[in-house]
Amino acid sequence: MRVSFPRLFTIAATMAALFAASTRPAHAAEAAAPVGGLTGIDAMTATVFQQDQSSFSGLAIRARLHHSRLLEAIEFMPTLEYWRNSSKVDAFNLRATRRDATLGADARWMFPGEAWRGYLGTGFAVHFLSDEVDAPTIGINDRTDSLTKGGLTFLAGVAFGSKEKLGSFVEVKSHLVSDFRQLKLNLGLSWNH
DSSP states (O other), X not given: OOOOHHHHHHHHHHHHHHHHHHTSOSSGGGTTSOOEEEEEEEEEEEEEEETTSOOEEEEXXXXXXXXXXXXXXXXXXXXXXXXXXXXXXXXXXXXXXEEEEEEEEEEEEEOOOSSEEEEEEEXXXXXXXXXXXXXXXXXXXXXXXXXXXXXXXXXXEEEESTXXXXXXXEEEEEEEOTTOOEEEEEEEEEEEX
8 A cells, every 4th residue: 555745744734733623722711721732843854774774864744732631741743754765776777665654643751951851752653665676687577565564653852942932853763663663863853832
């Protein structure tokens, strides 16, 4: 099953909008005290280390949502991640491409802090994986294999300027997907609401 990056982005944006709408006050008396919603958006680049592969780059975007009726230091993050790795070996007339479009949801706990704040988190992600190989000299012509797998995620990082309008962060994120485990080193910019 192949899912395009724009379609996954639309799904993630819809999920974020639905969550933000569900956190709005239901009664006029509650309107004075906000109960949560969108707290920011993160855009990041990743160095991806996938099982049995060399490192390569990826991109991601996520919304940060907060629901103050739960816990003050917890944020929920619907996330869309994407990477593509391709290789070409002219001597053997070989071309191979691997892709992973990931739709996930994480929750992270932010440690207290002013200039910087550490955090830990966990979640679940669905990976839409695709492999394409074209090697006519050995009888493989435009073969494609696609599959969908889910797995737990764990993350740890440090956010800088989390109380400013613009901030940055660095984090390590692990995707525990059977046969496709990934470790990502993420660097990103944050827009904070």
